[in-house]
Amino acid sequence: SQQGEEDPQALSIQEGENATMNCSYKTSINNLQWYRQNSGRGLVHLILIRSNEREKHSGRLRVTLDTSKKSSSLLITASRAADTASYFCATDRTSGTYKYIFGTGTRLKVLA
Amino acid sequence: DTEVTQTPKHLVMGMTNKKSLKCEQHMGHRAMYWYKQKAKKPPELMFVYSYEKLSINESVPSRFSPECPNSSLLNLHLHALQPEDSALYLCASSHPGLAGGPDRNEQFFGPGTRLTVL
Numbered sequence: 715s716q717q718g719e720e721d722p723q724a725l726s727i728q729e730g731e732n733a734t735m736n737c738s739y740k741t742s743i744n745n746l747q748w749y750r751q752n753s754g755r756g757l758v759h760l761i762l763i764r765s766n767e768r769e770k771h772s773g774r775l776r777v778t779l780d781t782s783k784k785s786s787s788l789l790i791t792a793s794r795a796a797d798t799a800s801y802f803c804a805t806d807r808t809s810g811t812y813k814y815i816f817g818t819g820t821r822l823k824v825l826a
Numbered sequence: 827d828t829e830v831t832q833t834p835k836h837l838v839m840g841m842t843n844k845k846s847l848k849c850e851q852h853m854g855h856r857a858m859y860w861y862k863q864k865a866k867k868p869p870e871l872m873f874v875y876s877y878e879k880l881s882i883n884e885s886v887p888s889r890f891s892p893e894c895p896n897s898s899l900l901n902l903h904l905h906a907l908q909p910e911d912s913a914l915y916l917c918a919s920s921h922p923g924l925a926g927g928p929d930r931n932e933q934f935f936g937p938g939t940r941l942t943v944l
Binding site: 745756762815 | 830859870871918933936
């Protein structure tokens with residue numbers, strides 16, 4: 715399966731702390747995206763990083779990509795209770811019809 | 827308008843019922859997707875439509891039948907479902923992608939339909 719693996723599966727931190735979650739994948743990719751999902755609702759796109767990029771920032775989010783290790787990390791700085799959600803990475807294939815495969819996800823809980 | 831809408835929000839059906847899920851977007855996206863998501867699991871791709879043509883069917887049972895009547899609408903027809911089909915069904919849309927294009931592959935998701943099969 716091409717499905718990515720994320721770790722940790724669950725993470726609980728205090729408000730104001732940083733949260734780091736990791737994603738590993740198996741095949742070559744064009745780009746990798748991170749999504750957030752609040753409980754039982756649709757996914758919200760957070761950030762996209764292309765295979766030729768190593769780091770990308772968006773507000774309190776920092777994403778890194780290491781294609782040699784087939785891994786990515788998402789860092790959320792100065793976390794807030796509203797960041798409580800599940801976070802998924804999603805990777806595409808470099809050939810064939812475009813589609814995304816989602817990782818197993820990290821459930822983040824930020825305690826106020 | 828950057829919204830994907832899905833109806834209904836909740837659906838309860840018996841195993842002999844026929845029902846349909848609907849999805850709509852007006853962002854000019856020519857790729858639309860159906861995903862199935864079980865609790866505490868990632869979304870699993872079911873179908874992809876590109877330019878209103880079915881381009882990916884991830885070996886989904888025939889009791890799920892997708893339809894793309896036009897570039898803004900996507901339906902999922904349900905018939906003779908099983909209790910294990912109970913899940914959150916998510917619709918998404920995007921530009922069909924030029925792979926590696928400038929942020930063209932972002933998917934916009936609808937809020938989902940929570941389906942319960944009795």
